[in-house]
Amino acid sequence: MKHLHFKDNFWNNELTSTVGYDAIIQYHNEGKRTCKEVEDFMKARAGIEEKYAKDLLGLSKKVCGHNEMNKVHVTDGYSFGREEMEHVSLAHLHLAQSMREEARKLEEFREKQKEARKKIEQHMDALHKQKASQFKKTVDSKKTYEQKCRDKEEADQNVYRNTNNPKHIEKLHAKAQQAKLNAEEADRLYQQSLSTLGNIRDEWQKEHVYSCEMLEKQANDRINFIRHTVWFHLNLLSQQSVTSDELYEEVRKSLEQCDIQEDIEHFIILRRTGDKPPAPLVYENFYSGQRTAHATPPPPRMPPPVNR
Numbered sequence: 295m296k297h298l299h300f301k302d303n304f305w306n307n308e309l310t311s312t313v314g315y316d317a318i319i320q321y322h323n324e325g326k327r328t329c330k331e332v333e334d335f336m337k338a339r340a341g342i343e344e345k346y347a348k349d350l351l352g353l354s355k356k357v358c359g360h361n362e363m364n365k366v367h368v369t370d371g372y373s374f375g376r377e378e379m380e381h382v383s384l385a386h387l388h389l390a391q392s393m394r395e396e397a398r399k400l401e402e403f404r405e406k407q408k409e410a411r412k413k414i415e416q417h418m419d420a421l422h423k424q425k426a427s428q429f430k431k432t433v434d435s436k437k438t439y440e441q442k443c444r445d446k447e448e449a450d451q452n453v454y455r456n457t458n459n460p461k462h463i464e465k466l467h468a469k470a471q472q473a474k475l476n477a478e479e480a481d482r483l484y485q486q487s488l489s490t491l492g493n494i495r496d497e498w499q500k501e502h503v504y505s506c507e508m509l510e511k512q513a514n515d516r517i518n519f520i521r522h523t524v525w526f527h528l529n530l531l532s533q534q535s536v537t538s539d540e541l542y543e544e545v546r547k548s549l550e551q552c553d554i555q556e557d558i559e560h561f562i563i564l565r566r567t568g569d570k571p572p573a574p575l576v577y578e579n580f581y582s583g584q585r586t587a588h589a590t591p592p593p594p595r596m597p598p599p600v601n602r
Contacts, residue, residue, distance in 0.1 A: 326408065329407075350382060448473075449466070
């Protein structure tokens, strides 16, 4: 299949029309805005990643499960892998830096294309003005030429119509001769103007083809650069997800070692207070205690020891 190109599809039948060139420039202006939008998106996303990384780093300093009396691997799991979370935050910070770097490259690319396109546009705008100005001169010279030709024909007819008065005929001949000279001069100026317009048209046509080729190449480069930037951006996000999952996997492995019964027994062994319940209270008769008080005094009652 034959490929379509700018230089073959953006012409117009009117010599002074710039509709084809204007369509190409409009297309590039829209592409320039797309570049800026992608660039701003990358910068905004980098800002979000950077803030998330800092918040995550601060969160990794908090301790969870500090008072839980379980095995070490369980406590680490309850702490959500502080070390791993710190690494995740650093990975997000690196991701933000990579995004900013890609945004910077896109900005440089956009500015470089802008400068190159500016030179093309300035040259083409000058040619368009020159072509339009010369076209107007040519149209005016044609009108003048046509008017001088009509004046010559009228002067010639006046000579033929007036054949009686010799002096008057002489004047008419002089006017006819002058009208002829004026028509010939107007013809020369008209042809000269037309030739100049033809030269300008040839130069403009050549430059239009060149501009189309350069602008098409710019469009090709821009689309390819944006495609690469977005692709790389997605690769960064995918890699970040893989890195985070690998770090979280370490926490999951720790949690997989959790044995509920073992943790409960660990707590019991560490903090048990005894294996016998207290004896039930016995009824003591007040009077029975008084009768025996004279015989043998009861030993002093001390509070039971308390382990704290």
